[in-house]
Amino acid sequence: MSVEVLATSAAACVAAAVLEGFCAGRDVKAFFAKLRAPRYSAPLPVWYAIGVLYYATFGFVLYRVLGLAGGDRLTRGTLALVASMMIANALWNLIFFRARNLFVAFIVGSVAPIPDVALLACLLRLDTPAALALVPYLIYRVYAVWWGYALWVENRSTAEMC
Numbered sequence: 806m807s808v809e810v811l812a813t814s815a816a817a818c819v820a821a822a823v824l825e826g827f828c829a830g831r832d833v834k835a836f837f838a839k840l841r842a843p844r845y846s847a848p849l850p851v852w853y854a855i856g857v858l859y860y861a862t863f864g865f866v867l868y869r870v871l872g873l874a875g876g877d878r879l880t881r882g883t884l885a886l887v888a889s890m891m892i893a894n895a896l897w898n899l900i901f902f903r904a905r906n907l908f909v910a911f912i913v914g915s916v917a918p919i920p921d922v923a924l925l926a927c928l929l930r931l932d933t934p935a936a937l938a939l940v941p942y943l944i945y946r947v948y949a950v951w952w953g954y955a956l957w958v959e960n961r962s963t964a965e966m967c
Contacts, residue, residue, distance in 0.1 A: 807872070810868055810871045810872045811868060813867070813871055814864045814865075814867035814868040814871060815864060817864075817867055817888070817891070818860045818863060818864045818867070818891075821860070821863075821891040821892065821894070821895055822856075822860055824892065824895040824896075825856075825894065825895035825898055827895075828895050828896055828897075828898035828899045828902070828903065829898040829901075829902040829903070830898075830902050830903050832902070833849075833902055834849060836902055836905065837849050840956065840959070840960055841959040841960050842956070842959065843952065843955030843956055843958070843959050844955070845952075846952060846955070846956070847952075855945065858941075858942075859894075859942065862938055862939065862941070862942050863887060863890075863891060865935065865938050866887060866924075866928065866935045866938060866939060867884075867887060869932045869934060869935035869938075870883050870884055870887070870928075870931060870932060870935060871884070873931060873932065879927060879930060879931060880931060882927065883924065883927040883928065883931060886920060886923060886924050886927060887924065889920070890917075890920050890921070890924065893913075893917065893920075894917075897910065897913055897914065897917075900913060907953075907956055907957040907960055907961075908957050910953060910957075911950075911953040911954050911956070911957045914949060914950055914953040915950050915953065915954075917946070917949075918943075918946050918950065921939075921942070921943055921946055922943075924939065925939055925940075925943060
């Protein structure tokens with residue numbers, strides 16, 4: 806595949822990461838430190854590593870899908886789905902880190918697996934390596950939904966921490 810496809814995939818991931826950082830704001834570490842973490846909660850540096858793996862996965866998926874010949878409706882729809890998922894992932898940070906609303910963050914995080922499964926279905930039709938690359942992310946999503954719920958429960962008395 807071409808250097809242009811690689812550059813476009815990387816640029817999309819960098820843009821989404823910048824948006825994610827902007828949406829999270831500056832007090833990420835301080836806010837995280839205030840939370841009562843549920844059992845089996847990953848420490849903040851592990852969440853950073855998860856973020857790197859997330860962008861590596863989505864970068865690979867984009868690279869594979871953008872490199873497909875033709876621009877049929879399924880390919881365009883898959884790209885739109887990836888873009889919307891990356892934007893939604895970034896915007897979740899507004900709810901969690903800026904609004905500090907753990908309940909709404911949990912609800913949004915619980916709905917997020919729906920487009921994840923839709924993306925897997927599209928990728929199974931388009932590109933098997935991209936679909937397989939998404940599987941660890943889908944497994945992580947099970948943990949993420951549990952974590953969001955457990956975090957909300959652990960911090961319910963201070964759920965809307967200013």
